Amino acid sequence: MAYTKNTELPSDRRGIAGVVNKSQDQSEKHLWASRRTRKFGRVSRQRLLVWLLSLAVIFSICFVYFGVKMHFHGTASLKNVKEESNVNNVAELPRKPRRQRFFPCEVQFLDSVSYIREPEDNTKFAHFSLGYVEREVRTFLNETIEARFGGHQTLKDREKAYHATNQTIHCGFVRGSDVIPSTGFDLDEKDKKYMNTCRVVVSSCIFGSSDFLRRPTSKVISEFSKKNVCFVMFVDKQSFHKLSAEGNVPDDSGNIGLWKIVVVKNLPFEDLRKTGKVPKFLSHRLFPSSRYSIWLDSKLRLNADPMLIIEYFLWRAGSEYAISNHYARHCVWEEVLQNKRLNKYNHSAIDEQFYFYQSDGLTKYDSSDPKIPLPSFVPEGSFIVRAHTAMSNLFSCLWFNEVDRFTSRDQLSFAYTYLKLQRLNPDKPFYLNMFKDCERRAITKLFHHRTDT
Numbered sequence: 001m002a003y004t005k006n007t008e009l010p011s012d013r014r015g016i017a018g019v020v021n022k023s024q025d026q027s028e029k030h031l032w033a034s035r036r037t038r039k040f041g042r043v044s045r046q047r048l049l050v051w052l053l054s055l056a057v058i059f060s061i062c063f064v065y066f067g068v069k070m071h072f073h074g075t076a077s078l079k080n081v082k083e084e085s086n087v088n089n090v091a092e093l094p095r096k097p098r099r100q101r102f103f104p105c106e107v108q109f110l111d112s113v114s115y116i117r118e119p120e121d122n123t124k125f126a127h128f129s130l131g132y133v134e135r136e137v138r139t140f141l142n143e144t145i146e147a148r149f150g151g152h153q154t155l156k157d158r159e160k161a162y163h164a165t166n167q168t169i170h171c172g173f174v175r176g177s178d179v180i181p182s183t184g185f186d187l188d189e190k191d192k193k194y195m196n197t198c199r200v201v202v203s204s205c206i207f208g209s210s211d212f213l214r215r216p217t218s219k220v221i222s223e224f225s226k227k228n229v230c231f232v233m234f235v236d237k238q239s240f241h242k243l244s245a246e247g248n249v250p251d252d253s254g255n256i257g258l259w260k261i262v263v264v265k266n267l268p269f270e271d272l273r274k275t276g277k278v279p280k281f282l283s284h285r286l287f288p289s290s291r292y293s294i295w296l297d298s299k300l301r302l303n304a305d306p307m308l309i310i311e312y313f314l315w316r317a318g319s320e321y322a323i324s325n326h327y328a329r330h331c332v333w334e335e336v337l338q339n340k341r342l343n344k345y346n347h348s349a350i351d352e353q354f355y356f357y358q359s360d361g362l363t364k365y366d367s368s369d370p371k372i373p374l375p376s377f378v379p380e381g382s383f384i385v386r387a388h389t390a391m392s393n394l395f396s397c398l399w400f401n402e403v404d405r406f407t408s409r410d411q412l413s414f415a416y417t418y419l420k421l422q423r424l425n426p427d428k429p430f431y432l433n434m435f436k437d438c439e440r441r442a443i444t445k446l447f448h449h450r451t452d453t
């Protein structure tokens with residue numbers, strides 16, 4: 001498994017374990033720390049109260065930060081201690097005492113994009129070539145059977161797809177008959193042409209007007225990235241009109257700020273969350289020339305330079321896929337309970353998926369296992385960084401297919417998909433960097449969805 005194999009890497013390469021338990025051994029002079037304090041999300045009617053509360057919060061944060069810094073300065077893992085300390089000290093914060101608050105932690109980005117270079121030697125990443133099912137020709141299927149965006153993958157196809165070899169697999173964008181080829185996610189030819197040129201992509205989506213438009217923080221984004229990175233926001237027509245009505249009208253080149261607005265017509269699924277998984281998982285298909293991509297949910301504002309993000313989470317970590325762990329839950333069993341408790345999805349559909357996974361080897365997360373293949377079995381998937389390598393693309397397709405087959409709750413299928421992929425390909429490690437949620441918080445700012453406010 002990648003996790004154990006990583007320890008065999010040359011010492012200048014940091015494996016997953018190194019990323020998870022990051023020590024402060026890097027030369028500080030090249031690095032800078034980025035910390036952001038959380039602001040209040042809501043505006044109270046009484047200004048005075050807000051001011052007083054703000055002061056109290058700032059004081060608490062300063063207290064936690066400096067207090068911990070003084071007490072634990074010089075220990076091996078200041079960051080770990082700080083994170084735990086923050087979690088334990090939330091009771092000290094005023095307001096909403098029952099809701100835990102989580103804080104960002106330092107991310108040691110380089111201080112400029114000027115000197116970053118893509119590592120030349122990436123031969124350790126598995127090489128094989130993937131083809132994608134473009135159109136389904138199945139003589140045994142009745143012609144009246146409806147074409148689906150995800151295709152009609154049999155369980156046998158599914159099993160085979162988990163093997164990291166030259167093969168053609170289902171990965172969305174399966175077209176229908178000659179007469180009605182579209183199965184959804186239709187894009188303008190002009191947008192497609194633009195997307196074909198992208199080498200590095202930051203993307204997000206708003207379907208069903210779920211969120212406001214959050215522009216990336218322009219002042220932290222380098223001129224290099226502004227020129228060379230595509231920032232693409234996928235929206236459906238409804239969201240497009242809503243944004244326009246609110247004064248967010250794209251300029252002549254189709255941009256609102258850094259975001260290039262791309263309207264998606266004919267959504268492939270009734271479930272808008274499922275539709276959102278298309279740009280989330282399939283950026284290698286939407287941007288066929290791209291080599292790197294960063295995904296962020298529309299509830300997040302990007303607060304760091306994309307090239308520095310790629311350097312930190314992929315190049316420096318020697319990984320091909322980076323995703324953060326969940327801030328509170330590590331076990332899929334807990335995640336299933338939580339999904340039911342909050343009524344996130346049809347319970348019997350969740351059970352169906354979960355029993356299927358258990359019967360195919362999914363076990364509980366065991367933190368006492370020193371060979372645990374992942375720091376957590378539950379991801380916080382709102383922010384993903386990836387290199388479009390063969391293994392990374394395969395994983396993205398497999399994860400998408402799980403979401404397509406079962407529920408759109410992708411936290412439920414992440415560990416299963418990863419573990420199965422590694423189990424079936426013991427000689428082809430998948431270099432996954434599961435980083436800490438507090439790092440995600442440092443580079444993205446969280447806002448409420450529209451419906452929450």
Ligand SMILES: *[C@@H]1O[C@H](CO)[C@@H](O)[C@H](O)[C@H]1NC(C)=O
Pocket residue numbers: 128129166
């Ligand atoms: C897989 O495909 C590549 C070209 O895409 C080829 O060079 C390689 O030999 C193939 N491997 C096998 C095992 O067929």
Ligand SMILES: *[C@@H]1O[C@H](CO)[C@@H](O)[C@H](O)[C@H]1NC(C)=O
Pocket residue numbers: 142143144
């Ligand atoms: C195919 O569809 C036709 C009409 O919809 C139906 O009469 C026929 O039984 C179907 N055949 C199969 C093999 O399902």
Ligand SMILES: *[C@@H]1O[C@H](CO)[C@@H](O)[C@H](O)[C@H]1NC(C)=O
Pocket residue numbers: 346347348349352
């Ligand atoms: C819930 O899921 C089950 C199994 O997938 C399905 O049979 C049922 O119709 C679903 N119920 C609703 C209300 O969607």
